[in-house]
Amino acid sequence: MKFRATLLLAAGLAAAGCATTTAPVSPAAARAPAKAVFLVADFENATAAQIDEKLGLPALTRIEGPGEFRRYTLARCALIIILYPDDKGARRAATLHAGALVSGEEAPTLDECLAAGKAG
Numbered sequence: 001m002k003f004r005a006t007l008l009l010a011a012g013l014a015a016a017g018c019a020t021t022t023a024p025v026s027p028a029a030a031r032a033p034a035k036a037v038f039l040v041a042d043f044e045n046a047t048a049a050q051i052d053e054k055l056g057l058p059a060l061t062r063i064e065g066p067g068e069f070r071r072y073t074l075a076r077c078a079l080i081i082i083l084y085p086d087d088k089g090a091r092r093a094a095t096l097h098a099g100a101l102v103s104g105e106e107a108p109t110l111d112e113c114l115a116a117g118k119a120g
Helices: 002-018 027-031 048-055 110-116
Strands: 060-064 067-073 078-085 091-099
Touching (some): 067 091, 091 110
Antiparallel strands (some): 078 091
């Protein structure tokens, strides 16, 4: 009886030793979709109309002097785009920034933000 219990224990330990394990997944990798919905290049130097065509209307727009601040609510972040006039006077995206959707939460990177796409 003692031999059988020892044999069963040994077999169980051997089977456990053969079990496969997976490498831990980083939080960033777990959040990133397989294929990015948007890339930074999709918005660089874009006009407000071109941006709105891709994202819809912004949740907030604010014009100060020659610049324009626009905030869009995406699936993983609040995307902030600041537009400034080019040499012909057309406002174009000059700065993109990803902010947290909820105050106090960690903001995703800009690439993570854009990769997840639009909300809803």
